Amino acid sequence: MTRDALDRILSAEDRIVPSSGFADSVMDAVRREATTPPPIPFPWKPALPGLIAGIVAIAGLFVAAFPLRTPEAAAASPSVLSLPQLISAARLAAVKTDGAGWLALACLLTLLSLFFSFRATGSRT
């Protein structure tokens, strides 16, 4: 098929006319849209301290589960642990270390999280 024939056929496409109520229907939808309040955004600011505290807690768990291993300790125990072994290792590490310190850190993080959440919420209202 020549380009001219193709151009002629495809250029001569019929045009349709929108139905008589089309513009009104669009404007009804637009007015509805205009009166609908915008969606409430996710409250990142109040949630941020909690998210950070969660990340720190998870990181703390991993640090407790994988303490610095001396060569002797590495030789004495396998380097790859299963999940139950990991959890018991973390619990053991938490008991062995100074429990009061961890407790204080947890309380401090909770208080900081609450403080920043209330402050961020209060500043919006």
Add this chain to the structure above:
Amino acid sequence: MSAAEDQADVERVLAGDASAFEGIVRRWQGPIVNLAYRFCRDRSRAEDMAQEAFLRAFRALGSWRRDAAFSTWFFAIATNLFRTDLRRIPARTLTLDDIPELLDSRAIDGGLESEDRDRVVRRAVYALPAKYRDAIILFYFHEMDVPAAARSLGLPEGTFKARLFRGREVLRSKLSQLRVSPALHEEVL
């Protein structure tokens, strides 16, 4: 279509007067419904798609930068929407392999009439891979204006021309393989 009128209406809408959008709807309803129709070949669906395009434009009016014409920006939004919609629910079209059958069955009645032939060629466009189909649809919708069609698709002109060329080649080769009536053969091959 007046660019100044579009701009004035947009300013009023952005100032809080949603009813000013009606001017835009009345000016652009014809082209947008026709563009949608070229993508889906279904009048009722074309109006639904066009309505959604107007709503998208209304929501995004604040993002229209005045360095491009309102129509350019609006056609790009509409084209993007129509292509996405077509990927979600494909138009009822032929595959390239169906076309010989269609032509042959009509040739039994004494060959294709011009109107039938044109219809078959148009339907063949919809059997092309999407990137070639979109380029061809927009090229002819914009009355063979390559820069306008390329902007609607958000493509560099070179890329657009390459797709258009390749799309025409595929179309020509598919239509050339068909057993068609002597009149059509004489005219288009």
